[in-house]
Amino acid sequence: MKKMTKIIAAVMALVLLVSITACGKSGLTLEDIKADGKLIVATNSEFPPFEYKDGDAVVGFDMDLCAYIAKEIGVTMEVLDIAFEDVIANIQSGSAHIGAAGMTVKPDRLQNVDFSDTYFKASQVIILKEDAAFTATSELKNMNIGVQDGTTGADYVRENIKEPMGFASGALAIEAMKAGQIDCVIIDNYPAIEFVKKNPGLKVYETPLTVEEYAIAIPKNSPELVEVINKVIKDLTANGEFDKLLEKYELK
Amino acid sequence: MNINFLDFLGPMKDAIYLNFIKNDRYMYIVDGLINTLEITAVSVIIGVIIGIICAVIKVAGKRVYICKLLGYVVDLYTTIFRGVPVMVQYLIAFIGIMPLLGIRSSFVTAIFVFGINSGAYISENIRAGIEAVDHGQEEAGRSLGFTYGKTMFLIILPQAIKNILPALGNEFIALLKETSIAGYFAVIDLTKGARIIQSQTYDGIVPYFTIAGIYLVLVVILTQLLNIFERRLKKSDRN
Numbered sequence: 473m474k475k476m477t478k479i480i481a482a483v484m485a486l487v488l489l490v491s492i493t494a495c496g497k498s499g500l501t502l503e504d505i506k507a508d509g510k511l512i513v514a515t516n517s518e519f520p521p522f523e524y525k526d527g528d529a530v531v532g533f534d535m536d537l538c539a540y541i542a543k544e545i546g547v548t549m550e551v552l553d554i555a556f557e558d559v560i561a562n563i564q565s566g567s568a569h570i571g572a573a574g575m576t577v578k579p580d581r582l583q584n585v586d587f588s589d590t591y592f593k594a595s596q597v598i599i600l601k602e603d604a605a606f607t608a609t610s611e612l613k614n615m616n617i618g619v620q621d622g623t624t625g626a627d628y629v630r631e632n633i634k635e636p637m638g639f640a641s642g643a644l645a646i647e648a649m650k651a652g653q654i655d656c657v658i659i660d661n662y663p664a665i666e667f668v669k670k671n672p673g674l675k676v677y678e679t680p681l682t683v684e685e686y687a688i689a690i691p692k693n694s695p696e697l698v699e700v701i702n703k704v705i706k707d708l709t710a711n712g713e714f715d716k717l718l719e720k721y722e723l724k
Numbered sequence: 725m726n727i728n729f730l731d732f733l734g735p736m737k738d739a740i741y742l743n744f745i746k747n748d749r750y751m752y753i754v755d756g757l758i759n760t761l762e763i764t765a766v767s768v769i770i771g772v773i774i775g776i777i778c779a780v781i782k783v784a785g786k787r788v789y790i791c792k793l794l795g796y797v798v799d800l801y802t803t804i805f806r807g808v809p810v811m812v813q814y815l816i817a818f819i820g821i822m823p824l825l826g827i828r829s830s831f832v833t834a835i836f837v838f839g840i841n842s843g844a845y846i847s848e849n850i851r852a853g854i855e856a857v858d859h860g861q862e863e864a865g866r867s868l869g870f871t872y873g874k875t876m877f878l879i880i881l882p883q884a885i886k887n888i889l890p891a892l893g894n895e896f897i898a899l900l901k902e903t904s905i906a907g908y909f910a911v912i913d914l915t916k917g918a919r920i921i922q923s924q925t926y927d928g929i930v931p932y933f934t935i936a937g938i939y940l941v942l943v944v945i946l947t948q949l950l951n952i953f954e955r956r957l958k959k960s961d962r963n
Contacts, residue, residue: 557919557922557923558928560922560926560928561922561928564927564928564929578924580742580746580924580925580926581924581925581926583738583742583925583926583927584925584926584927585926616828618910621907621916621919621920621923622919622920622922622923623923626920626923627923627924630920635912636910637830637910638907638910638912638916638920639908639909639910640907640908644908644909647819648818648819648909648910651818651819651820651822651823652823652828653818653819653822653823653828653830653910654828654910689926
């Protein structure tokens with residue numbers, strides 16, 4: 473028992489130590505990124521049309537936007553394709569410089585990460601089987617609701633309806649619905665349209681549950697980086713490039 | 725001492741508040757812990773039951789003809805479930821088998837997958853344990869007039885279980901950690917609980933280190949319990 477107490481004490485000490493070092497970490501400067509020679513963007517390629525796989529490459533609206541940011545800084549861009557929930561952890565640990573994965577700004581998140589200006593309005597919608605009788609969102613509380621883990625849709629359902637069934641990806645949630653394990657999937661509207669396109673027999677219930685805005689995640693205490701990214705978003709909007717991007721990915 | 729500790733905690737106070745206290749987020753960890761323990765315990769029980777049945781069939785295959793035939797089925801079972809990654813088994817069960825059985829509970833799915841999977845491993849452990857029991861024990865049982873079945877269940881199996889207790893303990897510990905896979909399939913286990921907190925606060929460090937600590941403490945406690953249990957059972961040993 474003595475040995476056990478010692479081990480537990482050691483673990484707790486380690487936790488404190490690591491957490492404290494992590495708290496005091498300073499942010500990224502543009503010099504840091506230039507020294508690396510590339511802008512590393514963390515994303516999750518299962519979120520079309522914002523990020524998805526085309527062959528081996530990760531492409532999409534967010535990726536094009538980040539290419540502009542990399543150009544502005546004067547470096548090339550590299551994509552780190554990981555699970556959506558791990559995007560932020562990789563920015564915090566320094567394995568990626570920024571995160572672009574259709575992420576929503578929320579007050580609690582701001583304590584651990586900064587966001588750029590928002591660049592896109594999205595909403596949460598419901599995907600159902602085509603033959604499902606569904607007339608009002610009030611019916612949701614009697615259904616098995618599938619969500620993608622870590623998304624704001626998951627939080628919305630959790631806070632407003634009931635505990636959802638969370639899956640590692642939107643695609644897995646869709647599979648589960650097709651197999652009859654869940655009744656509907658709540659997810660961001662544009663990925664929803666893509667999923668329905670690829671999976672015959674599904675439909676989107678048009679009325680959105682909530683509206684939210686995407687932004688790019690930036691490590692804390694990195695004012696230069698925030699400034700550059702906001703400038704790129706502003707410039708692109710001003711010169712019409714942003715609209716062209718939206719059209720390219722049918723986001724209008 | 726008390727004041728020192730609080731000082732040490734100083735810079736952590738905000739992070740702990742945000743990750744655990746605010747909106748009762750600690751409940752994700754508590755619920756997750758309960759689910760993890762429940763899934764592990766029930767799966768191990770299912771695994772041991774399947775394991776004993778399979779092991780007895782295999783061993784009895786040398787004597788009883790029907791068991792010999794059933795032995796082939798058992799062979800197929802252990803080969804498949806030890807040869808395919810649990811993640812893949814889970815995917816197949818979730819998308820393919822559960823809908824066929826009409827089961828929609830993610831919790832039942834987890835128990836089903838982990839129970840059957842660990843049954844394959846445990847059956848091999850138990851078989852090895854049975855074969856390690858001295859042949860004289862069986863002869864003694866038979867000469868006392870016990871049937872083969874009674875000899876097996878009353879004399880050989882209890883000794884076999886004692887032999888394989890460390891292996892069973894390892895299986896339990898392995899399963900405890902393996903259950904985190906269930907989080908991918910709509911079960912809120914300990915790992916998933918921390919991931920939900922992380923997705924709300926975008927702080928990975930505090931929740932992940934917390935559950936790492938919890939897993940470690942659980943395994944240390946399990947190991948200790950197992951040691952005590954083993955020592956008790958050894959009391960009957962003559963040497």
